Amino acid sequence: MAYWEKEIRSLMGKAIHRYGLIEDGDRIVVGVSGGKDSLTLIHLLNERRKRVPIHYELIAVHIDLGFGTGRTEILRDFFESRSLPYHIEFTNIGKRANSPENRENPCFLCAWERRKRLFHIAQQFGCNKIALGHHKDDIIETFLLNIFYSAEISTMLPLQTLFKGKITLIRPLALIEEKKIERFAKEMSLPFGSGGCPVSGKTKRKEIKDLIEALEKKNRKVRGNIFRSLSNIKMEYLLWKK
Numbered sequence: 001m002a003y004w005e006k007e008i009r010s011l012m013g014k015a016i017h018r019y020g021l022i023e024d025g026d027r028i029v030v031g032v033s034g035g036k037d038s039l040t041l042i043h044l045l046n047e048r049r050k051r052v053p054i055h056y057e058l059i060a061v062h063i064d065l066g067f068g069t070g071r072t073e074i075l076r077d078f079f080e081s082r083s084l085p086y087h088i089e090f091t092n093i094g095k096r097a098n099s100p101e102n103r104e105n106p107c108f109l110c111a112w113e114r115r116k117r118l119f120h121i122a123q124q125f126g127c128n129k130i131a132l133g134h135h136k137d138d139i140i141e142t143f144l145l146n147i148f149y150s151a152e153i154s155t156m157l158p159l160q161t162l163f164k165g166k167i168t169l170i171r172p173l174a175l176i177e178e179k180k181i182e183r184f185a186k187e188m189s190l191p192f193g194s195g196g197c198p199v200s201g202k203t204k205r206k207e208i209k210d211l212i213e214a215l216e217k218k219n220r221k222v223r224g225n226i227f228r229s230l231s232n233i234k235m236e237y238l239l240w241k242k
Contacts, residue, residue, distance in 0.1 A: 004180065004183065004184075005184065005187070007180070008040075008044070008176055008180055008181070008184050009044065009048075011175045011176045011180075012044050012048070012172050012173060012175070012176065013048070014175055015158060015171075015172055015173070015174045015175045015176075016172055018158075018175075019158040019159045019170075019174070020159065021158065021159055021170040021171075021172055022054070022056055022129075022170070022172070023054065023056075024054040024055055024056070025054075025055065025056065026056040026057070026128060026129050027056070027057045027059070027125070027126060027127040027128055027129070028045070028056060028057065028058050028059070028127060028128075028129045028130070028131050028170075029059050029061050029118060029121060029122045029125065029127045029129070029130045029131070030042045030045060030058055030059065030060050030061065030130075030131045031061055031063075031114075031118055031130060031131065031132050031133065032060045032061060032062045032075060032133075033062070033063075033133070033195055034062065034071045034074070034075050034191075034192060034193060034195060035133070035192050035193075035194075035195065036181055036182050036185035036186075036190065036192040037133035037134070037135055037173065037178075037181055038132075038133035039078070039133075039185060039190040039191070039192050040133070040173070040181050040184055040185050040188075040190065041131060041132075041133040041172060041173055042058070042060050042084070043082075043188060043190060044172070045058055045131065045172065046058060046082060046084060057085075058084060058085070059084075059085045059086065059087060059125055059127060060075075060079050060084050060085070060086040060087075061086070061087045061088075061089070061118060061121050062075050062086070062087075062088045062089070063088075063089050063091060063093070063114050063117050063118070064088065064089065064090045064091060065091060065092075065093045065094030065095075065110065065114075065195065065196070065197075066090070066091055066092040066093065066094045066095045067094050067095070067195065067196030067197065068196070069193075069194065069195065069196040071193060071195065071196075072088055072090075074191050074193070075088070075191070076088060077191075078190075078191055087121060087125070089117060089121070091113075091117065093110055093113045093114060093117075094110060094195075094196070094197065096109070096113075098110075098197075098198055098199065106199055107199065107203055107205075110197075118130050119162075119163075119167060122167055123166075123167075128166075128167065128168065129167070129168045129169075129170055130167060130168070130169050130170070131170050131171070131172060132169060132170070132171055133171075133173060134156050134171045134173065134174070135171075135173040135174065135176050135177065135178050135181055136173070136174060136175055136176055136177050136178070136227060137177060137178040137209070137212075137223070138156060138178075139155050139156050139171075139174060139227065139230070140155075140212065140223060140226045140227050141205055141208045141209055141212070142154075142155045142156050143155035143226065143230060144208050144211075144212075144226070145204060145205060145208055148204075148208070149204060153238075155230060156171060156174075157169075157171070158170065158171045158172075158174040159171075177223075212226075
């Protein structure tokens with residue numbers, strides 16, 4: 001096994017142990033959009049079950065957003081080839097989010113509606129956790145997005161308990177950089193592809209991503225420093241309202 005391949009498995013294991021993401025007996029819905037991140041996530045979580053001393057169950061869930069990309073059949077074949085329990089739900093979320101009546105913030109509505117469906121499906125299948133494919137770069141970008149556009153200091157969490165503990169969101173790829181995930185997905189021949197979103201590559205998140213890349217050309221430590229700052233908070237040097 002190549003070093004980079006060992007590294008990505010090690011980093012996911014490190015995140016799971018550091019943040020207490022998976023416990024014996026968990027039933028986990030894994031949100032699979034069909035992109036490189038979610039397919040890497042379901043691949044690694046499924047593979048990991050064979051070599052850890054705890055038992056947990058996975059249900060792969062794909063929510064078809066209604067863009068007509070043909071990705072659903074590809075994902076169905078992928079799940080069945082790995083004997084993964086799965087659920088596919090057809091919706092018009094993408095079309096509604098990108099309708100003329102909702103031009104201002106299609107990403108928010110789309111993400112909100114998808115998340116609601118995942119909560120309902122997790123409840124339907126008796127699952128206590130939902131695993132999402134967000135990675136280290138997503139956490140960094142969300143931190144800056146919230147500062148620049150929401151005037152708050154916050155980001156995605158590797159583990160987030162909701163509804164008084166009934167559902168817990170987990171992000172096992174939280175310590176892995178996007179470029180490493182992309183390489184893994186390609187090397188493993190995972191069938192990732194575009195979800196057909198018409199605003200892909202035109203979002204504020206893409207602007208933040210480009211900004212970080214530009215800064216990294218002058219200082220390679222920028223990305224890592226932003227991530228480490230989230231665990232190095234000096235409360236006495238923050239402004240507080242009286």
